Each structure stands twice: as C-alpha cells, then as structure tokens.
Amino acid sequence: MGKPTGFTESGRSAPDRRPAADRKSDYLEFYQPWGEEQAKEQGSRCMDCAVPFCHMGCPLGNVIPEFNHQVYLGDWKGALETLLSTNNFPEFTGRVCPAPCESSCVLSINSDPVTIEYIEKEIVERGYENGWIKPELPAKRTGKKVAVVGSGPSGLAAAQQLNRAGHLVTVIERAGYIGGLLALGIPEFKLEKKVVQRRVDLMAAEGITFLTNTNVGVDFTVEKLLAEFDAICLACGSTEARELDVPGRELDGVHLAMEYLSQQNRVLSGETVSDEDRIEAEGKRVVILGGGDTGADCLGTALRQGAEVVHQLELLAEPPEQRPSNNPWPQWPQVLRSSPAHEEGGIREYSILTKSFSGSNGKLEKLHGVKVEWQPGQDGGRPSMVEIPGSEFEMETELTLLAMGFLHPEPAGMLDQIGVELDGRGNVAIDANRMSSVPGVFVAGDAARGQSLVVWAISEGRETARAMDLFLMGETSLPHSLPEHW
C-alpha cells in the first residue's frame, strides 16, 4: 500500500551513480549503495494500484505493489519472500533489466515512475547480506532425472524450479563458465561476475549438477543425453548473430560484439588471451554498429579499455525523447534510451547505413556509410528506408563491433542431431506445453522465443520447468510464469 500520499510527497530518486570519470577506470558496478530511509521513501511512492500495470508489465509478474509496501514498512524479509515467489534471480534483473515495469507504472502517466528496479536490487542484496537466501532443498526427490542444456538465465531458472519440484537436475554448458550471457555477455560493470557465481554456488548446494565445457553433440552425445534423462530442457539461447554482409567485413578489426564482450569478461576472470587474439580498443577509433543494449555494453567496455573515440551508429532514426501520441502509456515506450555508458562518452548517430569497410594489409581502416531517411509506411505498413544522395561519408576506424542482434539458435550440431523442428524464424518450434517436436525435449528462453531480455528468459525457464514437471508427474505445483498463461 505504500503510503497513500507518498507519491505526492516524494519525487523519484535513484541511487547515486559513481562519477563517470571514476567508473571508466575500473569494471565495478556504477551504483552507490542506497540508504534504508531512501529505499523506504521510494517504496512509499507506490500507489498500490488496484490494477497494477507494473505487475502486468513485468514478464515475470513480479508482485510489485506488495514488495513496495513491505519495503515501505521495513519488512525486508517479507519483501524478499514476495520477490522470490515470482523471480528466481532478482539479483540479475535488479541490475540489468530495462524495467518494463517502470514504463508501465501508473505514476509514469503524469509523473516519474516508482524506482522499482532499484528497490528490487535492494531487497535481494539485503537478503544475501542477512543470510536469508539459503539453499532450498526439495522436501522429497521424485527420482526423475532432467537435463538443462545451456546455463543462461532461462536454463538456470528452469534448473532451479525443476530441482525444487524434486527432480535431479544436471545443467550442461559448453562454455567454461556457468551463466551464459550473464557470465560472458554482460560486462562486469553492469553485472559483476561474483554476483553470478554467488547464485551458481547456491544452486550447486541445492543439489544441481553443473557440467561445463561440455558441448552436447560434440563432447556429450545426443544419444546419451536422450537416454540418461527423463526430460530435457533446451536453453541454448539465440546465439547466431546478425551479420553485416558488406564488402570489407572480413578485414581484421571488424568483430562481432559478443566476441569482444565475452573475451573481456574472460580476461577479467583471469584467463589469458594471446595478443594475436586479443581485441582491444585502447587508443583506437572504435565504431559500434547497433544502437541497442549490446552496443552500449561495447561502448562502456571500449571506453574502459581506453578507446580514443567511440562512435555508435544506428540504422534506424533517432527515437523521440518523449512518447509520441500513438505510443501512449502503458505501451513499451519507443523513446531514446541512454544507458549509463552513454554518460561516460561516445557519440551516437542515427539513420546511418554501412555500405562497406576498407583497409590495407587486411586491417580495417575505414567505414563507408551513407545517411538514410526513413519514410512512413503506407497504410500503417513498415517504414521504408531511402539513402540520401550525396550524404556518403567515410569514418576512420581501427575497431568496428557489430552489435546488431541475434537471429536464432545455431541449427547445426545439437539441434540438428536431436532432430527438433524449427519454426519459420529458425527458433525451435514448441507446442502449447513447451515441448519440441521430440517427445520429452522441452525448450526455454531465447532458443524458443528469439533474442530477448533476461527477465523474459527467467520467465521462460520457469514456465518450461512447470511444463516439464507436469509431463513427468502428471500434476504440478510449480506456478505459471509467462503472461500468456494468465
């Protein structure tokens, strides 16, 4: 309930960020800790809406008014219980989620939304500090064995839920780290890897087995997988990146964003990378193609590595700062989003099409682009793009990172060997019970949904775990999670 008049008394106030200059010199998180009073005050701004749009806006269905109220009352333990009832990993979403809940917060109609995400992070961190978050072992084991392939957020969520239902869970990960994009994709300054490890350790203590460096279809045969487990959850993500098919793509210095980001994370974890393989931005003119979150992650990383200048180029037009009238609350706002990395430096440009790269000695030197104009589509159709004659330009660059999104899971290897059917977009096709065309093989996360947010991944993992439990036992007490099930 918060405080009935809270929102009229206090404005929105987020935790302080460390100064941008400080941040650039290390890879630590950029938020300063929040005092309890400040958290309570922010909790008091919640209006306890009878129709909480935030709760709808959250892909997990986090019961936001309840925990806001509990925080306002100082009932942190109760708030933690509320939060964990829908979200397995609030320590991740509390840091990296773009917070669709806040965009749909009723206060945001004519004021600033409640600081839901920071409150979430506060709750879970206090939970850890106070030792309230402990391994939760199932009351009884069912004797069923399940495998989860892929250890990203959806795989982990599915694993935890399945384990709680009493099944013996093995998580199989081809990389050397558990966490998928959490571990390798998202930069340390957004999500310190000890936060991920803390959760993985807990899950191991709950009885979940983790196999790393195990690539199904290569190191671990599909036959074995299908034979050893009563049910399988494929949570292998949408890892096939969107490519840029232009002349010069092959030049040294043009890299996929994920190559760049994951390497930096490995290095920070203490791995050594040969100079030859090392992608570094220090002293370079860096161009990032793609205006999304991954692009911003590259930007922050490049700045930390000491890039001379960073350009972030986006094909689409610059979004407006305010919601246009045809995109009203509570829809997801198509507005200009700036991540903290943007405060630290870099230049953003919009409506730019990359035509080619050029260089010498196989090394990248220039990007050749053109400005485009977006024209509204006919009868509500898609807008179309027209190159602006005479606007061609060149940009000097030694390092260009392609952050243009992902297409679908990699079809070759495991998927192909298991024989699951794919849908029209190249994702694994599933039925209403989240099962693929192969009986007993279920799918969770981006592998089914296509590239999406961490919060969706967790929701997917929870939902798939429920479906698997139902499949294995004939009934289930695991809750639904995805909104389409309400």
Add this chain to the structure above:
Amino acid sequence: MDPLKELAKKGLYSPEQEHDACGVGVVANIKGQKTHQIIDEGVQVLINLGHRGAAGRDPETGDGAGMLIQMPTKLFGREAAALGLDLPAAGEYGVGMVFMPREVQSECRVLVDKVIEAEGLVVLGWRDVPVDLNKIGVDAREVCPAIAQVFVGMGRGIKDAAHLERKLFIVRKVLEHSAIESGLSDEQANGFYICSMSCNTIVYKGLLMAHQIAEFFLDLQDQDLISAFSLVHSRFSTNTLGSWRLAHPYRYLAHNGEINTLRGNVNWMHAREAQFESALFGDDMSKISPVTNPGDSDTASLDNALELLQMTGRDLDHALLMLIPEAWNQHETMSQEKKDFYEYHSSFMEPWDGPAMIVSSDGKDICALLDRNGLRPFRYLVTNEDKLVMASESGVLEVPPAEVKYKGRLQPGRMFLVSLEEGRIIGDEELKRKLATKNPYGQWLKDNKVTLKDLPKVPEATPIGGAELVQQQQTFGYTIEEIRMLTSVMAENGSEAIGSMGNDAPLAVLSDQNQVLFNYFKQLFAQVTNPPLDAIREELVTSLGTFIGSEQNLFEEIPEHCHQLRLDSPVLSDEELSQIKAIDQGGIRSTTLSALFDREAGEGALKKAIADLRDQATEAIASGTSIIVLSDRGTDNRWAPIPSLLTISAVHHHLIREGTRTKVGLVLETGEPREVHHIALLIGYGAGAVNPYLALATVRDLAERGQINGINPEYAKKNLIKANEKGVLKVMSKMGISTVQSYRGAQIFEAIGLNQDLVDEYFTGTPSRIGGIGLDGIQREASERHELAFGSSHIAAKKDLRMGGAYQWRRGEEHHQWNPESIAKLQYAARHNDWDAYKEFSRISDDETRKLANIRGLLDFKKGLTPVPINEVEPASEIVRRFATGAASLGSISREAHETMAIAMNRMSARSNTGEGGEDHRRYLMDENGDSRSSAIKQIASGRFGVTPNYLINATDLQIKMAQGAKPGEGGQLPGHKVDDYIGWVRKTTPGVELISPPPHHDIYSIEDLAQLIHDLKNINPDARIHVKLVAEVGVGTISAGVAKGHADVVLISGHDGGTGASPESSIKHAGLPWELGVAETQQVLVANGLRSRIVLQTDGQMKTGRDAAIATLLGAEEFGFATSALVVSGCIMLRKCHMNTCSVGIATQDPELRKKFAGKPEHLVSYFTFIAEEMREIMAELGFRTVAEMIGRTDVLDSKSAEDHWKADGLDFARLLHRQESDDPNEPVYCDREQDHGLDKALDHELIAQAQPAINDKRRVEIDLPIHNSNRTVGAMLSGKVAKLYGEDGLPDDTINIKLTGSAGQSLGAFLTRGTSINLLGDANDYMGKGMSGGRIVVRPDPKATFAPEENIIIGNVAMYGATGGDVFISGMAGERFCVRNSGVRTVVEAVGDHGCEYMTGGVAVILGSTGRNFAAGMSGGIAFVYDKDDSFDKSFNDGMADLESVSDPEDISTLKELIENHKKYTGSTPATEILADWDAAVKRFKKIMPRDYRRVLEERKLNGEGTERELEAVGNG
C-alpha cells in the same frame, strides 16, 4: 390463468417478495357506545386516506380496502329473522365471513358445514352478503369471490363465549389446512378464504378502492349495522393483480409496515410447534399447526402469531409487546421492571422486526403500537365527546376545532389501548407497568439467567502459530490479499475496510478461482418498501444480545424460560468459547460436535459427514444438551473442515424439521469466517454465536510480528471482534433489522450459483434462481483448499498462502473485467477516436468464453436470424440519447471530471448525472461555445445536499436514489477534508465539516412515501421525468411494479457490480445482484402487471460495450448507464483509492495539485459513446432489428450457451432469466410508450399560481386565503417551481406571496418553498412539512377556535424541514419525530419535538422551547440547536456522538436566540415564548446550546485565519 402465477413458475418473479403499505385509521367511541355513524366515519377516513392506496392498470380496481368492526348483532338479528334462522343471544354465536370461488361455492359451503359439525359446533345457517358488483373495477369483478356469512352456534360442551371463540379458531384452522385435501385445486383453495370467524368481531374487506367499500358492501350502509369502533385500512401493494384475501384488516390487526425478519420468525414459530401445549386446547393443539400458512404475507403471519398467543391465554397488549417489543436494552430512562419484562420475553420470542404500525382489536379493546424505530406516522385526536380519531395522517375526519380535546401521535415503541369496557384510553406507561409487574420477571431472570461473567474461567486452547497457522489459513482458503486488505484493517481500526470502484470480478459460480461457500450468497437489503437503518447514529434501537439454550412451551409464563445463557454479542473470543464448551449449570449443558469430513473418502464424503453430524445433534438433544458447539478444529491430512455455513444451516434446518430446534442453542467454533459477510451469513442461517478462532489467531500473529501498526495482540483480537460486531449490525441495518436475535435464522440472503436440490435440503427457503453447483461442487472446492494445505501423494503442501486477487487485479488470480489490457485499449480507442482499437477493446471485454466474468458472458445471440441492412437501422445519434453516465457526485469526483462528463453528454443529447451533491448554479448558463455543463439528471439522495428549487427545475430528469450498486441499503459519508470551500458552497454546507447521507431517505419509509416524493418532485418540475434508482436483488421487479404504480417515469435497475463510490468492501462484494437478473425480472413483472408501457426501464452496472447494451435491451431495458467505463475514458486507471483523495489522475480527488493532472476531454467520451451505439447498430442489423424499441424484451433471440470448459458454470440454468413475457393486451407494448398520469391537475397550487400572478410577473405583493385539507398535498411546490424558473437562486423579495391556509394540511406542506413566499397555516400539518425549502416562511398554529394548549399537542408531523437550505419556520405546538433532519439552513422555533431531533443537521438554527424525544442531535455535524431545558433533564435525550452541550453565554448566541423567540411570539402568539421572554434573564440560563464539534472546529479555524462571512466564501467559490 393468472399471469403472475404463471410467471412465478416460468420467470424470475417470486410472490413472497410482494410488499404493501397503506393508510390505517380508527374511529371509536371510547365509552363503547355503538352507532352507525362510527361506520360512516370509518368510511370517510378511508376515503381521505385514498392517496395512500394505489390502483394498477385498471384505475377502478384498488389494491384493497377493509374494515374491522364489532359483531353487528342488531343487523344480524334482523337478517336472521328474515332468513328464518334462529339466532341465540349475542355472544353465544359466531359469524364467519367467507370468500369462496364462485364455481365451487357449494363445495366450500359443504366443507365449512362439515368441519363446524366435526368440531362440535352447530351450523345455524348461511347468509349471502349483499354486494353491488357494479361499484367495483373490472379487474376486481373478474376475480370477485362469492361472499357469504356462516352463523355458528355453541354445541354441547362449549362452556362460554371464550370457549366458543377458541373453537371457532380451530374450525378456521382446520378449514385452512384441509381445503386442498377436500378436493379443491390450488387456485380454488387459495380463493377459499375466511376473513374472520368470531363471536366478537367481523371483517368486511376486498379488492376495493377506499371509496368503493361502502358502495360495494351494502351492509355498511345499513343503519342497523352499528359498532363502537371501525378499524379501517387502505392498501398500496407492489403488484397490480391484487387478491381479495390480501386486503387488511386480518382477524385481529391492520398493519402499515413490513416484517423484515419474516422468514426467520416463521421458521422459529414452526420450530416451536412440537412443544406447544395448552390446557385451553388439549388435543385440539395439533390442529393449529402450522401456525402460519406457507406463502402468507408478513401481516397475515403476524396476525396468526398474535392470534395464537392470545387464544392460548395472553392479553392482546401482552401478546403484541412480545412480538414487537420496544428498544429496551440501551434505554437510558426505562424502569428496571420494564427492562426485565422485555428481557424475560426475549428468551423465548424473537422480535418480529421491521417497520410496523399496528392497530388491533379483539372486539373489546383496541390496541395500537408503533415499532421501535417509529418509521410510520400515526396521529390521533380525542374530542370532547369521547370520540377517538386515529390515522396515518391528521385531518382525515373533519372535526370542528373547538371540539378537539387533544391531539397526539404514537411514538416509537409506544403503545396505546382503548378499553371499551373501562371506557378510557390507557397510555403507554400504565399499560406497560401493569404488564411488567404481572410476574416477578426480575427475580426469575436473577435466578435463572446465566451470563459468561457468571461462568468460571477456563484455559483456552493453545494458540496456533508458525507453519501450522499458515497451513490452517490455507485449509480455510485465506489469501495474502484478504489478510492485508481486510483482516489487518479490522484488527487495526476496529472497523471494516473501505474500497472503491465497484466489483468487476466474476460471480463465485463463474470464477476459476477457489471460492468459499460464503461467496455464493448475496446480502439482501431494504429499498422502497421499508427503510434501512442507521446502526451508527441510531444505535439505541439496535441490540447484539441473544439468549442461547433450550426454550420451553411458548404458552406458559414460567421462570424456566429464561434459564438460558445470555450473550452480549454473537461473536465470541476464544476465552468465551472455552467457557461455553465447559458449561454445566443446572439445565444448561453443552456438547461439542466435530464438523469435519474425510477428504480421502472421495465422492459423497461431505454428504455423509453432514448426515452424521445431524444425527449426532439429534442424539445430543435427546440426551439433554442445551447448547451444541459445532467445531471444525482438528483438521489433519485426512480430515477437512465442512464449510461452516453448510454446517450451521444443515443442522439448523434439520432441527427445525425435527421440531427440536428451540431445544438447543447452536454455537460455531470455526476457522473459516474472517470477514463481516461470513459472520453475518452464519448468524443469518441459525448460529447463536460464532468463535472465529483462526481469524483471531491470524491477527494475533500479525500483531505479534508488528504488522498491525503497533497494535498489541490483545487489542488486535478485540478490534477484530468489534469490527465484526459493527459490521453485522450494518448488514442487518441494510435490511432495516435492529436485533441480532431476529436476524438469527432470518436468511436475509439470496444464493447465486447453487442448485435447487442443495438449497432445498440445506438452505431451505433461500431464493436461488439460476441453478449452479451442488454438494459435490462444494466438496470439490473444500477439498482443493485442504489439498493445498496438506498436499497430495505427489505434491508437497504449499508453503505460502495464495496471493488472492479478488479486490486488486493480480496475474494468475481472479479475473477482473478492468485489467491492464482492457483499460489501456479503451483509453487508446477513445482518445484517438480509433474504431479498430475500440473493436479490439470490445472483443477483449466480450471475450466471454475464456473469462465468464458475468451472466451476459454466457448469453449469445441466436444464429440464423434474418438480418437487415445496417443503413436501415436507426442512427447512432438516436441511440446515444438512451445513454447516461453514472451518478458520481461533485465531491466524490473533481469539478473537472464532473463537468467534462456533463459537456460530453449534452453534446450528444444524452444525460449526465449530478450525483448526490448539488450543482453549481452557474452551470445552468450556456458556455460561450454552446456547451452546457448542466447535468441533465439531477439526483435526489438521502442527504439532499444542494437540492434547491433552482437545482430541481434545471433538470430534464430527477432521480431518486433509493440504493446504489456499490452499497445498497447504506448511507454515505463525505469526510470533512473533501468538503472544500467550493464543494461546501455547492452543497449548501459548511466547508470542512463532514457530511453524512443517512441510509434511508427520511421521507421514504414505504412505497406510498415514495409516491409522495415523486409527487413532490413532479410538482416542482412538471416537465422532468422522475426516476427511481434501485439495485437488483430478488424481488426488484415487484418493487418496480410498485414504483410504476407510484407514478415514477423511469425505473433504473443498477447491477451490484457497478458503483464508483467508496463503500465497505463487504458491501461492494456481497450485496446486490447482476443487472441481468434485475432487468429480466423487472421486465417480466411489469409486463405481467400491465404496467410496462408507462415506465422507462433503465439499467447500469459495469456496462462497457455495444454487446452489453444489446443484451440489456433484449432482456427489457431501453436506456443504459455507463459509469466506470466513462471514468476510464476520462483517465481513470482503477487505483480504487477514491476514498483516499489521492487519485493520481485528478478524477476522484479534490486535491488542487492532483486535479491539475486531469486529462479527460469531452471528445473522448463522445467517441466512446458513439462507438457503443455503432456497435449496437451492427448487432441490431445482424439480429434484424431496425429500432431499439422493437428489440426490447426479445429474449427469444438470446441463447444461453453451454459453458463446457467450466465445471462450475455447467449447472447454470437460464430458462427463467430468458423467459419472454408477452403482453396479453394489444394496447400495452412491452416498452414505454406513454406518460404517467401524475394527477397534477388536482393540485391546490394551480389556484395559488392563479392568484399569485401579480407577484410572479411583477413582484407585487399578494394575499391568498384558502381552506386546506389533508388531501391537499405538496402545497407550494409547483408555485415555487414557477418562481425559481423566473428568478433562479434568488427567488422573490421576502413576503411577496402571502398564503393563509385554514385546516389540516396534507403531506409536504411548503415543500421546496422559495424565498418570497410565506405560508401561514391555522390548523395542523402532516409529515414532511418544509422539506427542501430554500427560503420563505412557514408559520403553523392551531385554529383560533381550538381550546387545547398548543404546546402540549401535536401540530406538525414527522420529518419536518428535511434537507432544507433556508427560510424561517415557526410552529406553535409540538412536532413529531426527526424534526429538522439534515437541515442546512432553516431557522426555526418549535415548542417540543419527538425522537431524533436535528438528526444529521449541517446548518441553520433550531430552537426547541420544550421537551425533546430521545437521540437528539445524532449525526449532527453543523448548525446550532437551542433547547429550553426547564427541568435540567435534556442530557438524557442528547446523543453526544458528534456534538457538545453548552450553556448559552455568547452574546451573539443570546441575541440570535432572543430574536428568533421574539419572532415566534410575533407570528404565533405562543404562550411558552411569551413566558420565556417575560422572564428572559432567568430563562436564558435554562437553555442548552447544542454545538457540533466539527462545526465549532471549523468556525474557530476560520476565525483564526481571519476568514469572513459566508458571502465571501461564495466569492471564493466563484473564483
């Protein structure tokens, strides 16, 4: 066949819901002298009460009139001789007045003869009663029975007249019970009816209008027909197809009122029958049962009970006081012996509770009595010639003023007896003293009564906590939401939680979520035919106390009766329950029975468990237990609790059937109930007391964990109990019930979603009209809860409670029609005028298959009808005229939101509604751009805020709000902080002062009162349609028929689910029914009664789409209201915080900062309503209708679709809902096509207006002098309307129109009087004088020829100056009850007042120069009263809830007071005023000033802030 009988079989009509009200009168010679003149005068009284009766579609067929008189032995002597019969001496024979269906007349006579002989009496012969059939209406003639009198002589063995009388009673009973067996059909048996059979009295009655009675019954014109009294009655019933037998008087009484607790009273009487024993009857006793006949009216049943008590040896007055006791337990001044008398009798007879004005006679005494609330008027006068004239109104018989000895009125709870033998009137004090000292009741109580305080303390059960607590909560279905939103609020505040914005969740039977059994029941509430009560401001009439234990033979006066446990409250703490479980005191012993079932036993387990429980109860009683505790403690992984409501009701009905129910008290120890509705249901189905142990444990646990705002565990438990007690009182008072004892077992509920077999077996007599689940379904839901708590073979028990989502939308929980998707879509569509987006919204909204949120979701349009081209369907611009927005008041919503709706609706020629809060008169002027901000519909609600003549004439529709969907039967409160300067100015009240709207309209306690208010409003604004707003519940169709007969132009049936105002959550959720049922029932009943063509049927309640409106049309509605959706279009996002003033979108708030955030535009509303109309056109085209009119009531194009994917909805049966009632008269369409005849042509105001032309046209002074009679009602209103039309708020200069009237004025004298008019009445006036007056002056004093002292005589009736906003009133004499109720501006002087004086007053000045009744100043939040307290006793009559008593010392006060008294003397020549002024300095010290605390605070604040006069305030408002 009678269309109503047919309808009762096929449709939604239920005859038990018929109501009536009436005018009652008595003319008597106190000395017992018999004359025929008494008869003539009785007839005259009836005629002068004519306006209190009603007629149906045949204007010459009345609802019934009748007369009870002494046995006319002179006439019968003569007649018998003519017939050759040999009559014995008077007193030695009896006469039966018999109605017989014509076609079986001879069979009936044979039967009567046979029974008389069989009972040992002698048939002396028959006389056909001479009647003139030409003098009655066509409809009445058609069903007129053969009417004959049978003369019965004493047989051998009859000792005396009293014995004969008892035998005649047996004969009548046997005849009543044997009609069917003798071979008569049901209908014939119903027509075979004995009006009276006695040697002392006789009843002449029938389906007559008042004036027809003497013309029809020729006996009544016969000079040989003489009696010392005539007791007359004229009826106003809700149905039109009246019946001869339903006319009053019955054998002993005539009744104006209604017994609200009838179902319980009848059940309890039935339960007692097995124990009946009387030496006077011996073996004949068994012939008396059943005491009441199934299906009889409330009055008939009461008459039966009174007759029984009398026949078995009690006096008339004693018996009446047992049935209708006054409010005694909180009476400050009542003697102990009287209290003992009442307490003793309450141990074996529950009050027959409800508004009742009873006049009864056994031929020797005439006894009159008014119930505890006194909500029916009863005035009398006694002449110097010992004549008594007593009636619902004063002035019903012309009596020369000089002959009047005194004038009085019957007061609440008081009694009055005319002893014809003693030749005198015996007053209340003497009567009751005699009764109270008849036996040593006090001693009996002392020796026998047991209270909890008398019992030893017993250790209570160990409290539940931790994981076990959660498990128990799961077992009983608790949710996190309930605990947060309801339980902890009760534990913190000791009162119920408040919510807003109605209920948009599914009915229990349509819900996907687990539902507790309580949710299948809806509370019934009073509307129109009886008033709800105010359990807060009028707490003194209520009582929570009950006896539990074993009752004795009803007919004996023995000490053992009160050897029972007396409880102060029906809600027990754990300690108290432990005491009861351990009780062993003389004959009081308790047994605890376990109310659990074996979940593992599968199908049929619940049924078996109940059967076992019933057997155990029977055994316990047989072994001498007097209290059975039914307990659901002890659940484990196998044993699940039986739903507590099922437990109590199943056992209760079993014991009634068995005849042992009154041998035992039933107490529930249950974990299930946790909110008010639950406790109310348990009591309503028979529980004597309830210990909600788990709810108590829950709040204790919360408090211990510091979750209840610092409240400690003990207080939390106490608060929870207190909140439930207060809540139960509130639920009872919605129905007008005052005592828990009467409420117990009264079953004031309707079931929805339970099948008939289940109801018949376990909830016998409860209406349930669309079928639903049975016992298996209940078991399934109970098992689900238990499984959640204890787990199954595979799944472990759940750790946490369910989130719950009944009050607030939550993902995965209860479906809500307003959810993020539907709100966002609707707002987008309306703001962007986007038809596709609207269609998307309506698709979501209509997506019935998945969500089944309401009944219409289960209805479908038939396929395969012949469509018409859409361009032939009437245009949207026509259809939108049928639309209205909801009645949200300015005050509940912001000025911006209110005016936006008005502008939008006016642009479409549709209608917006002021709500209850007046309207800024500047809105009556057009805006520059041609917009009008004047709401077409002006509402008249119980608070009457801002209801001025100017308000009333600036309306196209005047809506009387009888009930509202969110909280039917309740009043409202606008907290002081919401009454800013502007709101206060518009409402004519003081800004900052809390405003209370009483639960009832204080000028509508019955249907004839409603007709009177309709008449008042029509007088002031003859062009406006008069609406009556009702809420759907069983019987609403019947009430609508009464409303139509009361000449309303529109009846609005609101659904339970709508409503935007703040209300207790239990009212939002649990009172009222969906409009689908209400509309269908209303349409069916109106058509069957031939009334549909004269009244428009409107409906509202969560309507959103064209489909909703189309279905409403097909069910019978022709106009539609949209409240919530209109607010959503204006920006509402369903915070449901309207009651907190924190609406973040500037709608339901008065906070200036938040109001700035209002973003609604009239265009948005216009788009939305146009979309609805266009969508409706699409549907009309598809179904083949070109106009809305031809579509109304066409249920034949609707199908109910099967709800295959929903296990619960499977059992629903919509046949009754979809019954198409067709008109049997080609001139009577099934929609409204004509105007009501309001009878305005008879108004005296036509004469006043004619004579006042110089004043009206030129403001020239006029003097008018006219006689007046009680039939001249609403005098001055039409004149005021004319003045207001020309001169607006200001009226005319003072004393421009001067009206002198002589005689007895009818109801509503000076209603809505405007400034500039003075009425000077010589004589007396009836109820509602000066209601709504806004200026002018009324002076009332007795006729100069009168010899009585005015200050000791009643001069004006009840409820004077109700809702008045200005003017001066001087009354030389006494006033009745509720003087100055909700006055906000009148300054008045009167010489004495009755109970509840200055109730809810918010402004003005009242000076009382004499005594006041009880409960003075209850709910008074503003204005000042001065009471001349001669003997310093006023504090006992004063309700200090909101005001303080002070001496008069402030010079300003002294000068105001003196000036008013001087004026009083000047205008009336009053003796008290003269005396007081003569001794002013001493007298002023004896005055008490009554000062509302809130009012003083605001005045002081204002002084401090240097704020000035009201004038300046207005300027603030104008800014």
